[in-house]
Amino acid sequence: MNVKTKLSDCVRPLLLGALLLGTSAMAEVQPLNRVVAIVDNDVIMQSQLDARVREVQQTISKRGAELPPQDVLTQQVLERLIVENIQLQIGDRSGIRITDEELNQAIGTIAQRNGMSVEQFQAALAQDGLSYIEARDQVRREMIISRVRQRRVAERIQVTDQEVQNFLASDLGKMQLSEEFRLANILIPTPDGASSDAIRAAETQARDIYQQLQQGADFAQLAIARSASETALEGGEMGWRKAAQLPPPFDTLLGSLSAGDVTEPIRTPGGFIILKVLEKRGGETLVRDEVNVRHILIKPSEIRSAAETQRLAERIYQRIEAGEDFAELAKSFSEDPGSALNGGSLNWIAPNALVPEFREVMNNTPSGEVSKPFQSQFGWHVLQVMGRRATDSSAQFREQQAMTLLRNRKYDEELQTWLRQIRDEAYVETRI
Incomplete structure (x- = not known):
């Protein structure tokens, strides 16, 4: 007998027997729960489906998004439960177990990330109408699934040294691994076709501002009062920019500056710009x-x-x-x-x-x-x-970063392929 049909064959006679009962007997039966899907050697119950649908509805509502039609949402959630169930059965056959100590540690970490104690976390779940016992069980399932994926997916991924070097040499690699700067700017504009006198006047104005900054003047106040930049009213703040996103000479110039430093006025097509490094991150020399x-x-x-x-x-x-x-x-x-x-x-x-x-x-x-x-x-x-x-291990650190980025990219691709594979190979019978 095929192992994938064994459970189905056991359930079908029960259903058939119920159909052969008289209508009066059927009218007296009010089932509290029922099977909504058979997945290999396990089942998914209506109560599991209903509970997960409620969780998803709450999550969507908290985001302020519009809920999809009920039948569409139910089908999506059921499919998610089916794929989870397949992975849990793989974990069970592989002997993967989560100890209470590991589970308690994971719950503590989740609570801490949300700025709560475990007791506060339990109270928050209760306020949302969720059971702490069910939450623990869900965390246990997610931990099992994570370990199954590590064994079945992550171990199959290989990243060669050549792939790492190619990535580091690519524009994308340089972009993702370059330094980032939180910048503010002051722009003294020069109009198109400006005369040499107008350009000199703009440069003189920019130099005057630079001298004031060197003497301790507040950058944000000068930006608000003197800058023609679109961010002038925000004190010139531009947000975070990667070095690889900046035009020459800023891409290399900023690397030599520390947080709080300002550049001398630099001529650009739009005028003279002074940049201030508010913060910097990434690309450090290690x-x-x-x-x-x-x-x-x-x-x-x-x-x-x-x-x-x-x-x-x-x-x-x-x-x-x-x-x-x-x-x-x-x-x-x-x-x-x-x-x-x-x-x-x-x-x-x-x-x-x-x-x-x-x-x-x-x-x-x-x-x-x-x-x-x-x-x-x-x-x-x-x-x-x-x-x-x-x-100086900066180069080695960048190689490790590149390796991690490439592995994560390959993992996402391999995971989706693997999930489709195990779903196609499983025996699944839905009863909605």
């Missing part, structure tokens, strides 16, 4: 501290007690202090398989990538010095700091 460090790790084991492990680490430290080669001792004794063959070297590494105990000792050890033995969760260490440096 400098990361790195340490070149090597270590020897000694672990306790079934044949070596904790005390014996400590004593061995101390003897190795004494041999290093006596002049023996750190790298050779690391190759002979270190039980860190990732670094032992390299003389214990971890190469250049960011301190935040290390466990707190290791990081603290490393930070307090001068370059060229060897630390005394110390303990971490992995065992006993002796480390030597070989050097320190500050690395």
Whole structure:
């Protein structure tokens, strides 16, 4: 028997039996709930559909939008429930479970994002006519669906290094990853076909304003009083602009300015413009501290007690202090398989990538010095700091941003394809 028809075959005899009852018996039956859809080996009940329709109606009403016809809305909601149900069944077959602790943490996060405590969140739900128990169940379902998608969709997405580089070199990539500035402007206009005298007069006026700004004059007040810009009455404020959206020379000039700085007057086709950087974000130069460090790790084991492990680490430290080669001792004794063959070297590494105990000792050890033995969760260490440096990781950060943008784009496309696929492959019988 086909597994997808098994549940349907079980439900049909019940319905057929009801149809064979006499009309008087049928008149006495007032069903409180009924099946509105069979989805593989599960069902969707009328009560589930009604509850979700009410939620959607409330959401649409709060946005001030017009509700679609009831039959259209009901069909849309039912289709959403069907696709959700298919994913929940995939999660169940895959053994995906959400613990109460994970669920409580998720509820707490939702409440916090809305500026509420959990108790206030419960009260808000009750005020909207929603059950807290039902809300918890809905959050649990959404968490299961999210994990199913991570396993089935996200893991199939691949972004190559070449795709990242192509994106970074594209106009779209430059636009999305460029710096952003919140700007204000003052415009001293020059009419079309202006004479040289008129242009000089406009420049003189712009220079006078610039001098006042340099002496501490308020930019917004000068914009209101002197600017011909369409944003003059707003103090010249233009909102946020990406560097890639600005014409030369502003696209490169603003990068050297800090929040609060103003440009000198710059000639444009419309006149002379002075810009003020109110805020800036994105495109920062990211400098990361790195340490070149090597270590020897000694672990306790079934044949070596904790005390014996400590004593061995101390003897190795004494041999290093006596002049023996750190790298050779690391190759002979270190039980860190990732670094032992390299003389214990971890190469250049960011301190935040290390466990707190290791990081603290490393930070307090001068370059060229060897630390005394110390303990971490992995065992006993002796480390030597070989050097320190500050690395500009801006390019790496932009590559990570590009990778994330490309993965998200591919994820959205792949998700829609996957949802259509599982919907087409599922056994679905609707009974509205």
